[in-house]
Amino acid sequence: MTPAVTAPAPGGRHAPVSPGTAQVFGRPSGVAGSFAPAGRRTDSPQPQVAAPDPVLAEAFGRPEGSDESLQRDPLATFGETDEPEPPADPWRDPESMASLSRPAMSAETVAPTTPGPKLGVRDVLFGRRIAWHALATLVVIALLIGVVGGLMGRFTAEVAAPLNSDTVELSTADKNDDTTARSSVARVAQAVERSVVAIDVRTSSAYATGSGFVIDREGYILTNNHVISMAANDRNVKLEVVFFDRNRVTARIAGRDPRTDLAVLKVDNVANLTVANLGNSDDLQIGEEVIAFGSPLGLDRTVTSGIVSALNRAVPLRPDSESDTDAVIDAIQTDAAINPGNSGGPLVDNDAKVVGINTAGLVPGGGSIGLGFAIPIDQAVPIAQALIKDGKVNHPQIGVNASSVRNDRVLGAQIRNVVDGGPGAKAGLRENDVITSFGGRPIESADELTVAVRTAKIGEPVKFTYWRDGRTFDGTITPASD
Template sequence: MYGETTHTSAGGPSGPHRAAVSPQTAAVFGRPDGVAGSFTESPESPNDRPVPEISAPDPVLAEAFGRPAGETETLQRDPLASYGRDEAPSAPPDPWRDPESMVALADPALTAPTSAEPTEAGPRLGIRDILFGRRVSWHVLATMAVLALLVGLVGGLMGRWTAEVVSPLNSDSVRLSTGESDDDAEPRSPVANVARAVEKSVVALDVRTSSSVGTGSGFVIDENGYIVTNNHVIAMAANDRNAKLEAVFFDRRRVPARIVGRDTKTDLAVVKVDNVDNLTVSTIGNSDDLQIGQEVVAFGSPLGLDRTVTSGIVSALHRPVPLRPDAESDTDAVIDAIQTDAAINPGNSGGPLVDDDAEVVGINTAGLVPGGGSIGLGFAIPINQVVPIAQTLIRNGEVRHPQIGVNASSVRNDRVLGAQVRNVVAGGPADQAGVREDDVITSFNERTIESADELTVAVRTAKIDDTVPFTYWRNGRTFTGTMTPASD
């Protein structure tokens, strides 16, 4: 209790000692006047307390929050119940007696008849019961028989009529008519006429080495078995002793072939087959008579597809085309080519280019194929340049070429156009003709020179020891002279 303290001494605890309470403290914390005990009410006078009076609840609140009648355990009210309402159904409105009632349909004047009770099915009748059990009268059976006959008769007539009017979908008597095949019929176009005349003289040339396979073309130029082709077609066989070279004819005969001779500077070669009878020899034409726009046909085995024929026109003449060595060929030439738009692809090389008279006017040699296929720019060596080379190879096995003893490069500027001499071989034909370094040759053997390749073509188409005219440019002045090509 507030104000109590405990004192101890050596003799033991002593009783509590109450300190005196000041008047101010007693005024704040003391009991009110007239109260002797605690703050609770005195049990001796319970009736002295005021008792609150509880009035009756409002009827609306009693209905809203009171328990339903007969319920004493819960205050929850059934949400579907209607307390204080009469649960008996109200009578339907009568429009005859109640003017404010809604319009409604009255009951029908007559009630609907009730359906009769279903009867149980009797036993099923069989054929014996119908025919012999006297369950069905004989006149009914006769009527049914007549009806069945009529139905069958009508069905048969309809089927017959349908079969005659609508034709069947399938038949084993139909024969498709086709045109009669006649292998000996006349060619139906100029190209077909050329193809028939030339196809038997064209061969495919297959080269096989231990590491590669090559295919080209050629054509027969002599009944003794001589075949002309490109050098780059048989170069692998010439440089590999173990290579196998075969000629495949139009009738699928496969015959070994031998190399007679080849020329890397003109890209021409001659091979020979032995013991082959009934060879068809090609007819040689005149390439000098070709005209730009003239129709031509190319034969060969492009991409290994033998006996292939393509057609087009001569699109240009005297086109210098350089052919450089590569991994499969040692050809180093510049050809004076016939340009054609007849499709020429790898494998066409060595095949004949033929005019509309079925005469060979060139050898298919190269094509511009930047995308891997023909783009309408093919090149062929003119046959008039092929014949003397082929004859020389058959006769001697090699060919000698004219040369003038210079190296040149192409030059094109506002002063001059031609082949500029880079060096001159001492004592050579050009040196003897007075040509010096930096001279630009603009004409040779009556052929205009606009590039170094054209000079190479002009020199190689000249003849050895024949004197030819030429024109050259030096220090702004033009000079003319003569030159005699020598053998290489």
């Protein structure tokens, strides 16, 4: 029940206190002041302090005989060691009595030592813990183990196969004395090799090697002009032909033609010459097997084989420091390896007939990449005959100079100038005309026109096609001698 609260009386006096509040917060009976007198007992109930729990009293009470108001912290000496009190020092205690002590130094008596008995194997190894008869037994066992191990090693060594032997004899197939060719290439090589020669051109400071082949029993040899150009321009050059049997013979130049890169040499007083069998290059087929003979890099009697890769390739041959050849050949392309030194050697078909003269090869890295070129034998024979007969050759020409043209309107050989009164002028050709066909052969460059004219015959009319101002015309032209 909540006691009623009376508002304070006017005039600053407190309102009367309720009996309940006075009983709780008022002074005990008989007390008028602020504090009750000491020892005065009142009739009102007072709080009583109960006896502590025995366990708590033992844990937190004062030790027996202690009259201190506060107990010492039991952890105050944690970690300290209990050390015995040092003995009394008479020098530090002024009240101590005089007494005698130990002398400053005391001499210790050392007993003399005598040498002991010498140690044996048994003492060192076993510390006298093994008897002599046991030690002897161990020695015998160790010897037996060594003997058995040696015997086993000897046995295994004898069982393993030896690395060397003086009883082994290697057997080979019986020697075949039959010299019959065992492949088509070998058959062709045997038939042609004796007609092929190596050509050496030497000066006091230079050396060149080429190839050639015998075309007549009187000692005529066909080769390339660029092989012997150095000898033709310097009389001090030594020119030799080396035959299959390594016989060296001095050669002379019977005739040469820088415009077709062909030359004929002549050797005298050579008996039993083997003449090459000439074939027909016009009958060649693309893909037909061919064999190249020569002396690449001075390696004479070298044979390589391949196929005919293409026909009628216009390949220009320009003069350089070692050759005055300035020609465009109508070449047979082959993948048979043709390297420097193969020049002038024969290109032979499977019937052992010469179908071309190895002349050039594209060797950008210094070796064959399967792009070799040979002069067709059908074009070489009339030139060789003319060189043997007269020492020179007359070539057909049409009296024009041309350059290659390739644009969106026309493709061919564009006329740059026309010689007055020449075959071209008579045929009605003008400057800037573009020849696109000659003798039925497509013309796509000036080199192809040069080859087409060189393969024509002097005095025989040839049909051709040319382009002028967007129109195409046909005409006839008669090549003349140069």
